[in-house]
Amino acid sequence: MALPNGPVATSSKAEAVLFELIDVYDRAYEAAAAELSLSSAQACVLGRLDERRGMGALAEELGCDASNITQIVARLEGLGLVAREPNPRDRRARLVARTPRGDEVNHRFAEAFTFARTAIGRLSPDEQDQLTALLRKALG
Amino acid sequence: MALPNGPVATSSKAEAVLFELIDVYDRAYEAAAAELSLSSAQACVLGRLDERRGMGALAEELGCDASNITQIVARLEGLGLVAREPNPRDRRARLVARTPRGDEVNHRFAEAFTFARTAIGRLSPDEQDQLTALLRKALG
DNA sequence: AATCAATACTTGATTCACTCAAGTAATGAA
DNA sequence: TTCATTACTTGAGTGAATCAAGTATTGATT
Numbered sequence: 001m002a003l004p005n006g007p008v009a010t011s012s013k014a015e016a017v018l019f020e021l022i023d024v025y026d027r028a029y030e031a032a033a034a035e036l037s038l039s040s041a042q043a044c045v046l047g048r049l050d051e052r053r054g055m056g057a058l059a060e061e062l063g064c065d066a067s068n069i070t071q072i073v074a075r076l077e078g079l080g081l082v083a084r085e086p087n088p089r090d091r092r093a094r095l096v097a098r099t100p101r102g103d104e105v106n107h108r109f110a111e112a113f114t115f116a117r118t119a120i121g122r123l124s125p126d127e128q129d130q131l132t133a134l135l136r137k138a139l140g
Numbered sequence: 141m142a143l144p145n146g147p148v149a150t151s152s153k154a155e156a157v158l159f160e161l162i163d164v165y166d167r168a169y170e171a172a173a174a175e176l177s178l179s180s181a182q183a184c185v186l187g188r189l190d191e192r193r194g195m196g197a198l199a200e201e202l203g204c205d206a207s208n209i210t211q212i213v214a215r216l217e218g219l220g221l222v223a224r225e226p227n228p229r230d231r232r233a234r235l236v237a238r239t240p241r242g243d244e245v246n247h248r249f250a251e252a253f254t255f256a257r258t259a260i261g262r263l264s265p266d267e268q269d270q271l272t273a274l275l276r277k278a279l280g
Numbered sequence: 281a282a283t284c285a286a287t288a289c290t291t292g293a294t295t296c297a298c299t300c301a302a303g304t305a306a307t308g309a310a
Numbered sequence: 311t312t313c314a315t316t317a318c319t320t321g322a323g324t325g326a327a328t329c330a331a332g333t334a335t336t337g338a339t340t
Contacts, residue, residue: 002142002297003184003202003212005169008250014260014268017275022162024279027203029145041326044143056288062143063167068327070290072143075325092288092335110148119278120154128154131274134267135157138259139164142326181297196317208298210319215296232306232317 001030002040021119028115035112036105045072046081046106052097054087081105141170142180161259168255175252176245185212186221186246192237194227221245 004023010016033043048058055073059066073096076082081102087093098106120128144163150156173183188198195213199206213236216222221242227233238246260268 001203003181003204005166005180005184006187006253006256008187008246008253009190011257012260012268014263014272014275015256017272017279018161018165018256018260021158021275021279022165025158025162026145026166039325040145041143044145047146047148050149054288055290059289063141064143064326065328066289067291067329071326074290087288090288090336092333094289106148113146113148116146116155116158117151119280120152120158122278122280123154123274127274127277128152130270131278132154132157134263134271134274135154135161137267138262138271139157139161140259140262179296194317195319199318204297205299206318207300207320211297214319227317230307230317232304234318 001027025115025119029113032109032113032115036109038105038109041072042076043109045069046076046098046102047109049082049096049098049102049106052085052095054093054095056093058096076102141167165255165259169253172249172253172255176249178245178249181212182216183249185209186216186238186242187249189222189236189238189242189246192225192235194233194235196233198236216242 004019004026006022007016007019010019029043030040033040036043038046044062045058048061055069056066058073059069062069073082073084077084080099082096083099084094084096087095120131123131144159144166146162147156147159150159169183170180173180176183178186184202185198188201195209196206198213199209202209213222213224217224221239222236223239224234224236227235260271263271
């Protein structure tokens with residue numbers, strides 16, 4: 001489990017609750033991944049392959065070095081969850097796609113990671129809209 | 141930068157905004173730590189030493205193995221930010237405390253990590269209360 | 281057509297976080 | 311006095327992440 005990101009001195013109740021939410025969310029994500037013997041990073045990459053795409057696109061979206069993606073994808077490939085195919089349009093590039101097993105594992109991960117769904121589900125539709133509006137405003 | 145924890149398929153707007161918030165929060169935390177040449181884990185441990193305490197207490201609070209804390213504290217000690225003192229009441233145990241430099245770095249970290257403060261600050265006091273109530277309800 | 285910088289990705293080296301198993305030393309209860 | 315427990319450290323191993331350097335291909339320029 002990664003250590004929580006915070007709290008520094010929380011200066012308001014809202015900040016403290018926000019931190020708690022994030023901590024619980026992050027831990028739930030990691031735990032769901034661990035149920036499937038995946039790391040958070042692996043679950044993250046697997047979840048972004050609904051469509052086949054290049055390594056570079058993944059690195060850019062995830063804001064990390066390309067070599068990091070190379071590594072993570074290599075492990076997922078070793079697990080039989082993704083496949084790297086040559087890109088017919090550009091022989092430098094490779095397209096990554098989930099295998100059928102990868103689809104299944106990804107699906108099971110989505111089922112195992114219930115936290116966000118459950119948390120949101122505790123709110124009425126009206127409350128969900130309020131929360132969405134507040135968070136959007138907070139995000140600026 | 142750690143890869144983001146999500147989104148799987150986001151099944152509602154609220155879930156998507158929540159994920160975005162968490163992603164931005166986590167990245168801001170890591171970036172603030174990086175400004176001070178700290179890792180997230182180091183900033184986290186440093187931030188939990190407002191009072192001197194034992195290694196075991198830290199490990200329990202942070203939900204990780206004691207040996208993980210040993211390592212992180214050793215690095216912080218190497219940086220001169222914390223000190224390990226013998227516990228006069230129990231010679232097996234050691235008490236960890238921030239040094240004056242550690243206090244200063246921790247203070248600067250709290251200043252550098254503006255995200256949560258800023259985000260909450262975009263809301264009126266009433267809205268902050270609403271958000272707190274909604275998040276508490278969502279947390280169950 | 282030939283050249284060459286830019287692009288897409290990989291490889292290798294290094295650091296750190298994290299976990300588990302095993303070890304040491306001190307404590308406290310029988 | 312014995313011995314399990316506690317508190318922490320050490321060592322080994324994995325994975326994430328970054329950086330620097332390398333390869334192959336592409337595409338623009340001459």
